[in-house]
Amino acid sequence: MTVRIGVVGTGMIGRDHVRRLTRVVAGSRISAVTDVDADAAAAVAAEFGTAAAITVHASGRDVVADPEVDAVLVTSWGPTHEEYVLASIAAGKPVFCEKPLATTQEACLRILEAEVAAGRRLVQVGYMRRYDAAYRALKEVVDSGSIGAPLVVHCAHRNPSVPDWYTRENAINDTAVHEIDVVRWLLGEEIVATTVLAPRRNRHGGELQDPLIVLFETESGVVVDVEVSVNIRYGYDIRAEVVAEDGTAALGDASPVVLRRDGGYTGHVPADWRERFLRAYDVELQEWVDTVAAGAEPAGPSSWDGYAAAVVSDAALEAMRTGVRATVKLADRPQLYAS
C-alpha cells in the first residue's frame, strides 16, 4: 500500500519533507498540502505533483479531513501544531508533528489526553536524532550493558553561528531541547532537575549569553552536562559520551576522509545541521511511513516525549533565569506510553 500523506505547512521544513517523501522515501506519496501562504502551497504541489496530482487545500483542517489523506504531516508554525495534531487524532489518522509537539506544557497535556482518550498511539514527534546511525549505535552499546550502568553523560551542542533573532531562551528550547530528548531516550529514564551555568561570553555572540553549561539529573542520579556553544565558528559539532561503571562510549569523529596536509592530519566536521542529520531525517520518515503502511503504532518519539521535552525545557528556562537548580514536575505517565 502506498501511504497518501497530507502536509500542513509548506515552509522550509515542510517543503523539504515533501521532497523527501517524494524523492527519497519509498512507499508514500503526497496527496494534499496547505499553507498560510496559498501560493507557496500551490508551488509545492506543482513541483512535486508530477507523478500524481496533489490537492491544495485552504486549511489544515481540510487536509486532515481529506479522504485521500491516510496520514498527516504537521510542519506549520509551532503555535498551530496543537490544533492540527488534535484534529488528526480526532480523525483517527496517524500524524507526524515536527518539534515542538506544542508550544506550552498545557497544550502538550491536551494532546496527551486526546490520544489517551483515542486509546491508541497516533502521534509521532520529530526528534530526528533517534534515527541517526551514530546515536543508535551509542544506544545499542548502552543497552547491551557492556560498559555497565551509566553514571554521567557529557554532551556538547556546537553551532558555528546563529541568526540575529536567536535569544538565550532559544539556547534551551531550540538547541538543548535536542539533548533533552536524546538523553531521556539514551538512558531510558526521566530528567528530574536542572541547573544552568553562564560561562564567560564568546565575543562572536555579542550580548548573547553564549556558551551555556546546562546540567541535568535523572531519576537514577545520572548527571548530564551539556555545553551549548552557538558561535563557535569551526562547524556543527554534536558530541556525547556516556560514562559508565566499566568504561565509556562516545559518538565518534566519523570523518569520511582524513587529509594529511599543512602540518597536520585533519578530519571533517559537518558545516551545519543539515549535513550532520540529513540522513536521520530520511530514516525517520521512512520508518514512520513503514509503520503507517503496516497499520502499526508509530515507533518514534511519542506525545509523552514531546510533553516531557516541554516540561524539562521550561524547568531549564527557570533555572537559567533564577541561577539556581530547578526541579522537573511531570504529570503521571499514562499507561499508553509505558515503554
Add this chain to the structure above:
Amino acid sequence: MTVRIGVVGTGMIGRDHVRRLTRVVAGSRISAVTDVDADAAAAVAAEFGTAAAITVHASGRDVVADPEVDAVLVTSWGPTHEEYVLASIAAGKPVFCEKPLATTQEACLRILEAEVAAGRRLVQVGYMRRYDAAYRALKEVVDSGSIGAPLVVHCAHRNPSVPDWYTRENAINDTAVHEIDVVRWLLGEEIVATTVLAPRRNRHGGELQDPLIVLFETESGVVVDVEVSVNIRYGYDIRAEVVAEDGTAALGDASPVVLRRDGGYTGHVPADWRERFLRAYDVELQEWVDTVAAGAEPAGPSSWDGYAAAVVSDAALEAMRTGVRATVKLADRPQLYAS
C-alpha cells in the same frame, strides 16, 4: 513518473535489489521478474507484489520484452549477463547490470559495440563503491586539486574470511576488481600495467595464496598498491590513501561510536561488505532510478568501465600466473564514453 522495473534473476543479490527498489528507493516499482528457478521468482513476486502485482515471466527475454517494463535489472548468473544486456539495448531500454558486465573481454566488447550502434548510453554496471559517501568525499578532495596531482595510491581490501570455493583467481576478479574500478574512477585515467606479488601465506587460508599485493600503473604513471587479504579475521576493512604532491587523502576510520574499555579506545570495523556498503547500494539504485525517470543517460559506471575492468582483471590474472609485469591493452575508447 514511477519507473517500472523488470528483474532478471532473483537469487540473493536480485532479491535484495527487489527489496531495495520496493522498500527503500523512491520512484520505482517492480513490474516483472524471472529466474531459472521459477519458484524463487514466484516467491519474490508474491512477497514484494503487494502494492501492485508483479508478473512472473518464463525467461529474461520475456522480461525485457514486457511493455510494462521501462527498465531492466540484470542480476542473473554472470555468464548470462551478455544476453540480457544485449536484449535490453536492442529493446532500447535502460539496463542496470550487476558486476561483471560480462565474463569475457570479448563479450564486453560486443556490448560496447551494440551500445555504440544504438547511439546512446543505456547500460550501467553495478560498481557500487562510486556511490559510497566516503569514496565520494575522497574523489572530491582529489578533484579539488587541494593536495596536488596524485602520485601513488595505497589500497587494502580485507575480508574476515572467504568461502571454500574461493580461488586465487577470485582474489583478482571478485575482490581486487573493485579497486580496479574505483581507482580508475578516482584518478580519471586508465590502468596500463600490473604486477602481482605473493607474500607469505596466511595459515587461515590453507592452500590459498592469501594475501596478494597487486600493483597497478596508470597512464600518467601513478603507482597503485593493493593489499588483498581475505582471511584477516578482524573485519571487513576497505582502505585507500591517495598520495599526492602536497599531501594525502585517505578514507577515514569512521566509527560511529568509540568505546573506552579494557585498556583501550576502540572504534568499530564493519563485519562484512553488507554493513560497509549497504547504503552505497541504496544510493546507487536511487540515482539510477532518478536518471531513468528523467529520461537521462545513466551517470554511473558505463559499459566501457565494465570492459576496462575485465581487461585489467585479465592482465592481473596473467601477471599472477607468470610472476612478471603484464601490460593492459584496451581497445580504442568510443566517443560515446568520452568523459
Add this chain to the structure above:
Amino acid sequence: MTVRIGVVGTGMIGRDHVRRLTRVVAGSRISAVTDVDADAAAAVAAEFGTAAAITVHASGRDVVADPEVDAVLVTSWGPTHEEYVLASIAAGKPVFCEKPLATTQEACLRILEAEVAAGRRLVQVGYMRRYDAAYRALKEVVDSGSIGAPLVVHCAHRNPSVPDWYTRENAINDTAVHEIDVVRWLLGEEIVATTVLAPRRNRHGGELQDPLIVLFETESGVVVDVEVSVNIRYGYDIRAEVVAEDGTAALGDASPVVLRRDGGYTGHVPADWRERFLRAYDVELQEWVDTVAAGAEPAGPSSWDGYAAAVVSDAALEAMRTGVRATVKLADRPQLYAS
C-alpha cells in the same frame, strides 16, 4: 657544575626520584639522604651511591644543613613538608617539594611569608603535569590565541581503581588537585568558586561517592567541569578540552600503536599514572636541576601555586560537604609571585 642533592624521605616517591636523579637526569648527584626508617635510607644510599658515596643523615634538618648539599628534595610524609621547606628557605637552598606544599592553608602561607622574606624564589612544588609534553602543547595552543579566549574547560580524571583507604575527600585533595593546578596554569588565572555534584555511584566503588563532577569558575568567568572517576576499570585516562571562541583544543588520544583486531581498531590507554606521567617526572627534575645548576630561580610551580591549590581544594571540600557553591578566598598575591 654537578648539583649535589639531599633527599628528605626515601619512601616510594623519594626512592624513585633518587633513581631518576642518578640514572635518568643529567647534571646532578645525590649527596645525602634521610628517612624516618633509617634502614630504608641506608638501602637507598647503598643502591645508588656506587659512583659517589651518599651520606645517610639522622634527620631532614641534617640533610638541609649538610654543606655537601646544594639543593633539597622533600619527599617525606605530607605533614612534615612545611618544616623541611622552611629549613631549606632559611638555609638559602633551592628546594623541590613533592605535592602538597603543606597540608594546611596556614602552613602554605607561612612558607609564602618565609620565601617573601628571603626575597627570592627558592621553592618548587611537584605538580608534574606542567612538564607533560601534551599539556605543554595544549598550553602553547591556548597561549597562541589561535582559538581565541577560553570560555569552558572540560576535564576528566579517571583511575582504574583506588586503594581501600581512599575517601571522598581524596577525590578532591589527591585527585582533582592536579586539575586545580593545571587549569590555573593553562588559563593563567585564579579559580574563584567551586561546586561539587554527586552522580549515581559506581558499584565498583562500594560506599565511596564516585564519580564526582567538580565545577570551577575562574576570575574571567571560565567554567571548568572535572569528572573524577576513580573506579572506571579501563585505564588511567586524563582528558582536557579547552573550549574557546573560535574552536577547541584537547589532549589527544596519543596511542603509539593502533591495533586492528577483533572487530575494531584500538588505541592504548595508559594503565596507571606511572605510565602516563613517567616522562613528565623526568623532565620536571631535569629542568629543576638545570635551573639550580644555573643559579636561576625555579621555573616550575611556586609556593603561591602550592598555596592556591590548598585554598581551592579546601573550598571544593566545603562545597562537597554542603552541596552548594563555595567561593575561594585567596590572600593577596605577593609581588614575588607576579607572573
Add this chain to the structure above:
Amino acid sequence: MTVRIGVVGTGMIGRDHVRRLTRVVAGSRISAVTDVDADAAAAVAAEFGTAAAITVHASGRDVVADPEVDAVLVTSWGPTHEEYVLASIAAGKPVFCEKPLATTQEACLRILEAEVAAGRRLVQVGYMRRYDAAYRALKEVVDSGSIGAPLVVHCAHRNPSVPDWYTRENAINDTAVHEIDVVRWLLGEEIVATTVLAPRRNRHGGELQDPLIVLFETESGVVVDVEVSVNIRYGYDIRAEVVAEDGTAALGDASPVVLRRDGGYTGHVPADWRERFLRAYDVELQEWVDTVAAGAEPAGPSSWDGYAAAVVSDAALEAMRTGVRATVKLADRPQLYAS
C-alpha cells in the same frame, strides 16, 4: 661509574650528541673531542667542558688512544667511520658509530671480521628508530604473537623537502635505509630481495625521481612496501603497519593535541626528523651509556646490522638502476651476532 666518552667528529650530529651526553643523559661525561676543523672541536670543548675539562685532540686516533676515554663516539664523515671503528676495536673500547657503519659492504665486512677476531661485541650503530617508543610498542605487539605471523608490512617515509644535493640514490641509502634496519629488527629476519618502482614525479622535486616505491621480500616471504616521498610538504611522517594473520598493528598518529578549528579536527604531524625522533636519540645514548657503564655488550644495532643495511641498500640501488628485482647476498652470519 661515570663513563668518559671521546668524540670523533664535532659537526652537526657530533655536537648534538655532545650536548645530549652532557645535558640530557645520566652517567657519562665527554673527556675528549676531535674534528677535521680544529676550531669547531675547540669550540665544542669550551661550550660543554664547564663541569670537567675536555681534551681537544689532533686526530681520531688520538681520541681512541686517550686513557681518559672509556668509550668512543664516531660522528665523523662517513668514509672515515671504518678507520675509527677499527681503531676502537683494536683498543678494546666500546664504540658507538653513527650510521652508516661504513660506506661500502667491504668496509663493513672488515669491521665484522675485526670484531669477531676480538671475540666480543664492541660496536653499536646509530639506527635510532629502535629506541623510539612507538616502534618499540609496535615490536612488542608483533613479538607477542597477538596478531599472528606477519605477512606484509606497509611503510611510508615522508619528508617535507630535501636539500638540493639530494639524489635518487640518497632516497635509498639515506632515507629508505632506516626502513631497511627497522623492518629487519621488527620481523627478526633478513631481507632477501628488492624491487624499486618509480611513480609519476612530484613537481616539487624537479628532476628528482620522487616518490619511490621500494619493495622488500624477507626470508619467510613477508613483502614490505616502502613509499619514499621526500617533497610532500605537509610534514615529516613516518608510518608503518604490520599486516599479520589475525589483524594488523600500526604506528599511531600520536598527536599530543587535537584542534577543532576551521571546519575540521586536526592532529599535529612532526615538522622534521628532529621533532619526530629527538627522544629516540636520547634513549639510544642513555641505554648505550648504561651498557658501557655496566661493562656489558651493547644491546643496540650491531656491526652485523650495519653490514646487512649496506648490502640491502646496495641491492636496492641496483634494482633502481636496472628496473628489475635484485637479490640480496649476505655473508654467513658469524656466531657472535646470533640473536
